[in-house]
Amino acid sequence: MSPANAHRVVLLTPLPYRTRLRLAAELRIDRLGAWLCGHRCAPAAVWLWRACRMW
Numbered sequence: 581m582s583p584a585n586a587h588r589v590v591l592l593t594p595l596p597y598r599t600r601l602r603l604a605a606e607l608r609i610d611r612l613g614a615w616l617c618g619h620r621c622a623p624a625a626v627w628l629w630r631a632c633r634m635w
Contacts, residue, residue: 609634 595603609632616625629635 606632606634 609628613625613628616622616628
């Protein structure tokens with residue numbers, strides 16, 4: 581294995597569809613929250629994270 585590929589993880593079995601869907605949704609919610617924080621709307625980002633139970 582070359583050093584460039586040392587950080588890659590290969591799963592022996594693929595993640596279930598439901599897990600992949602949840603991870604994708606959490607990624608998008610985090611991106612939106614970060615965007616809100618960057619645009620001086622931190623209270624809205626906190627509300628979003630709490631509403632999505634990501635607190």
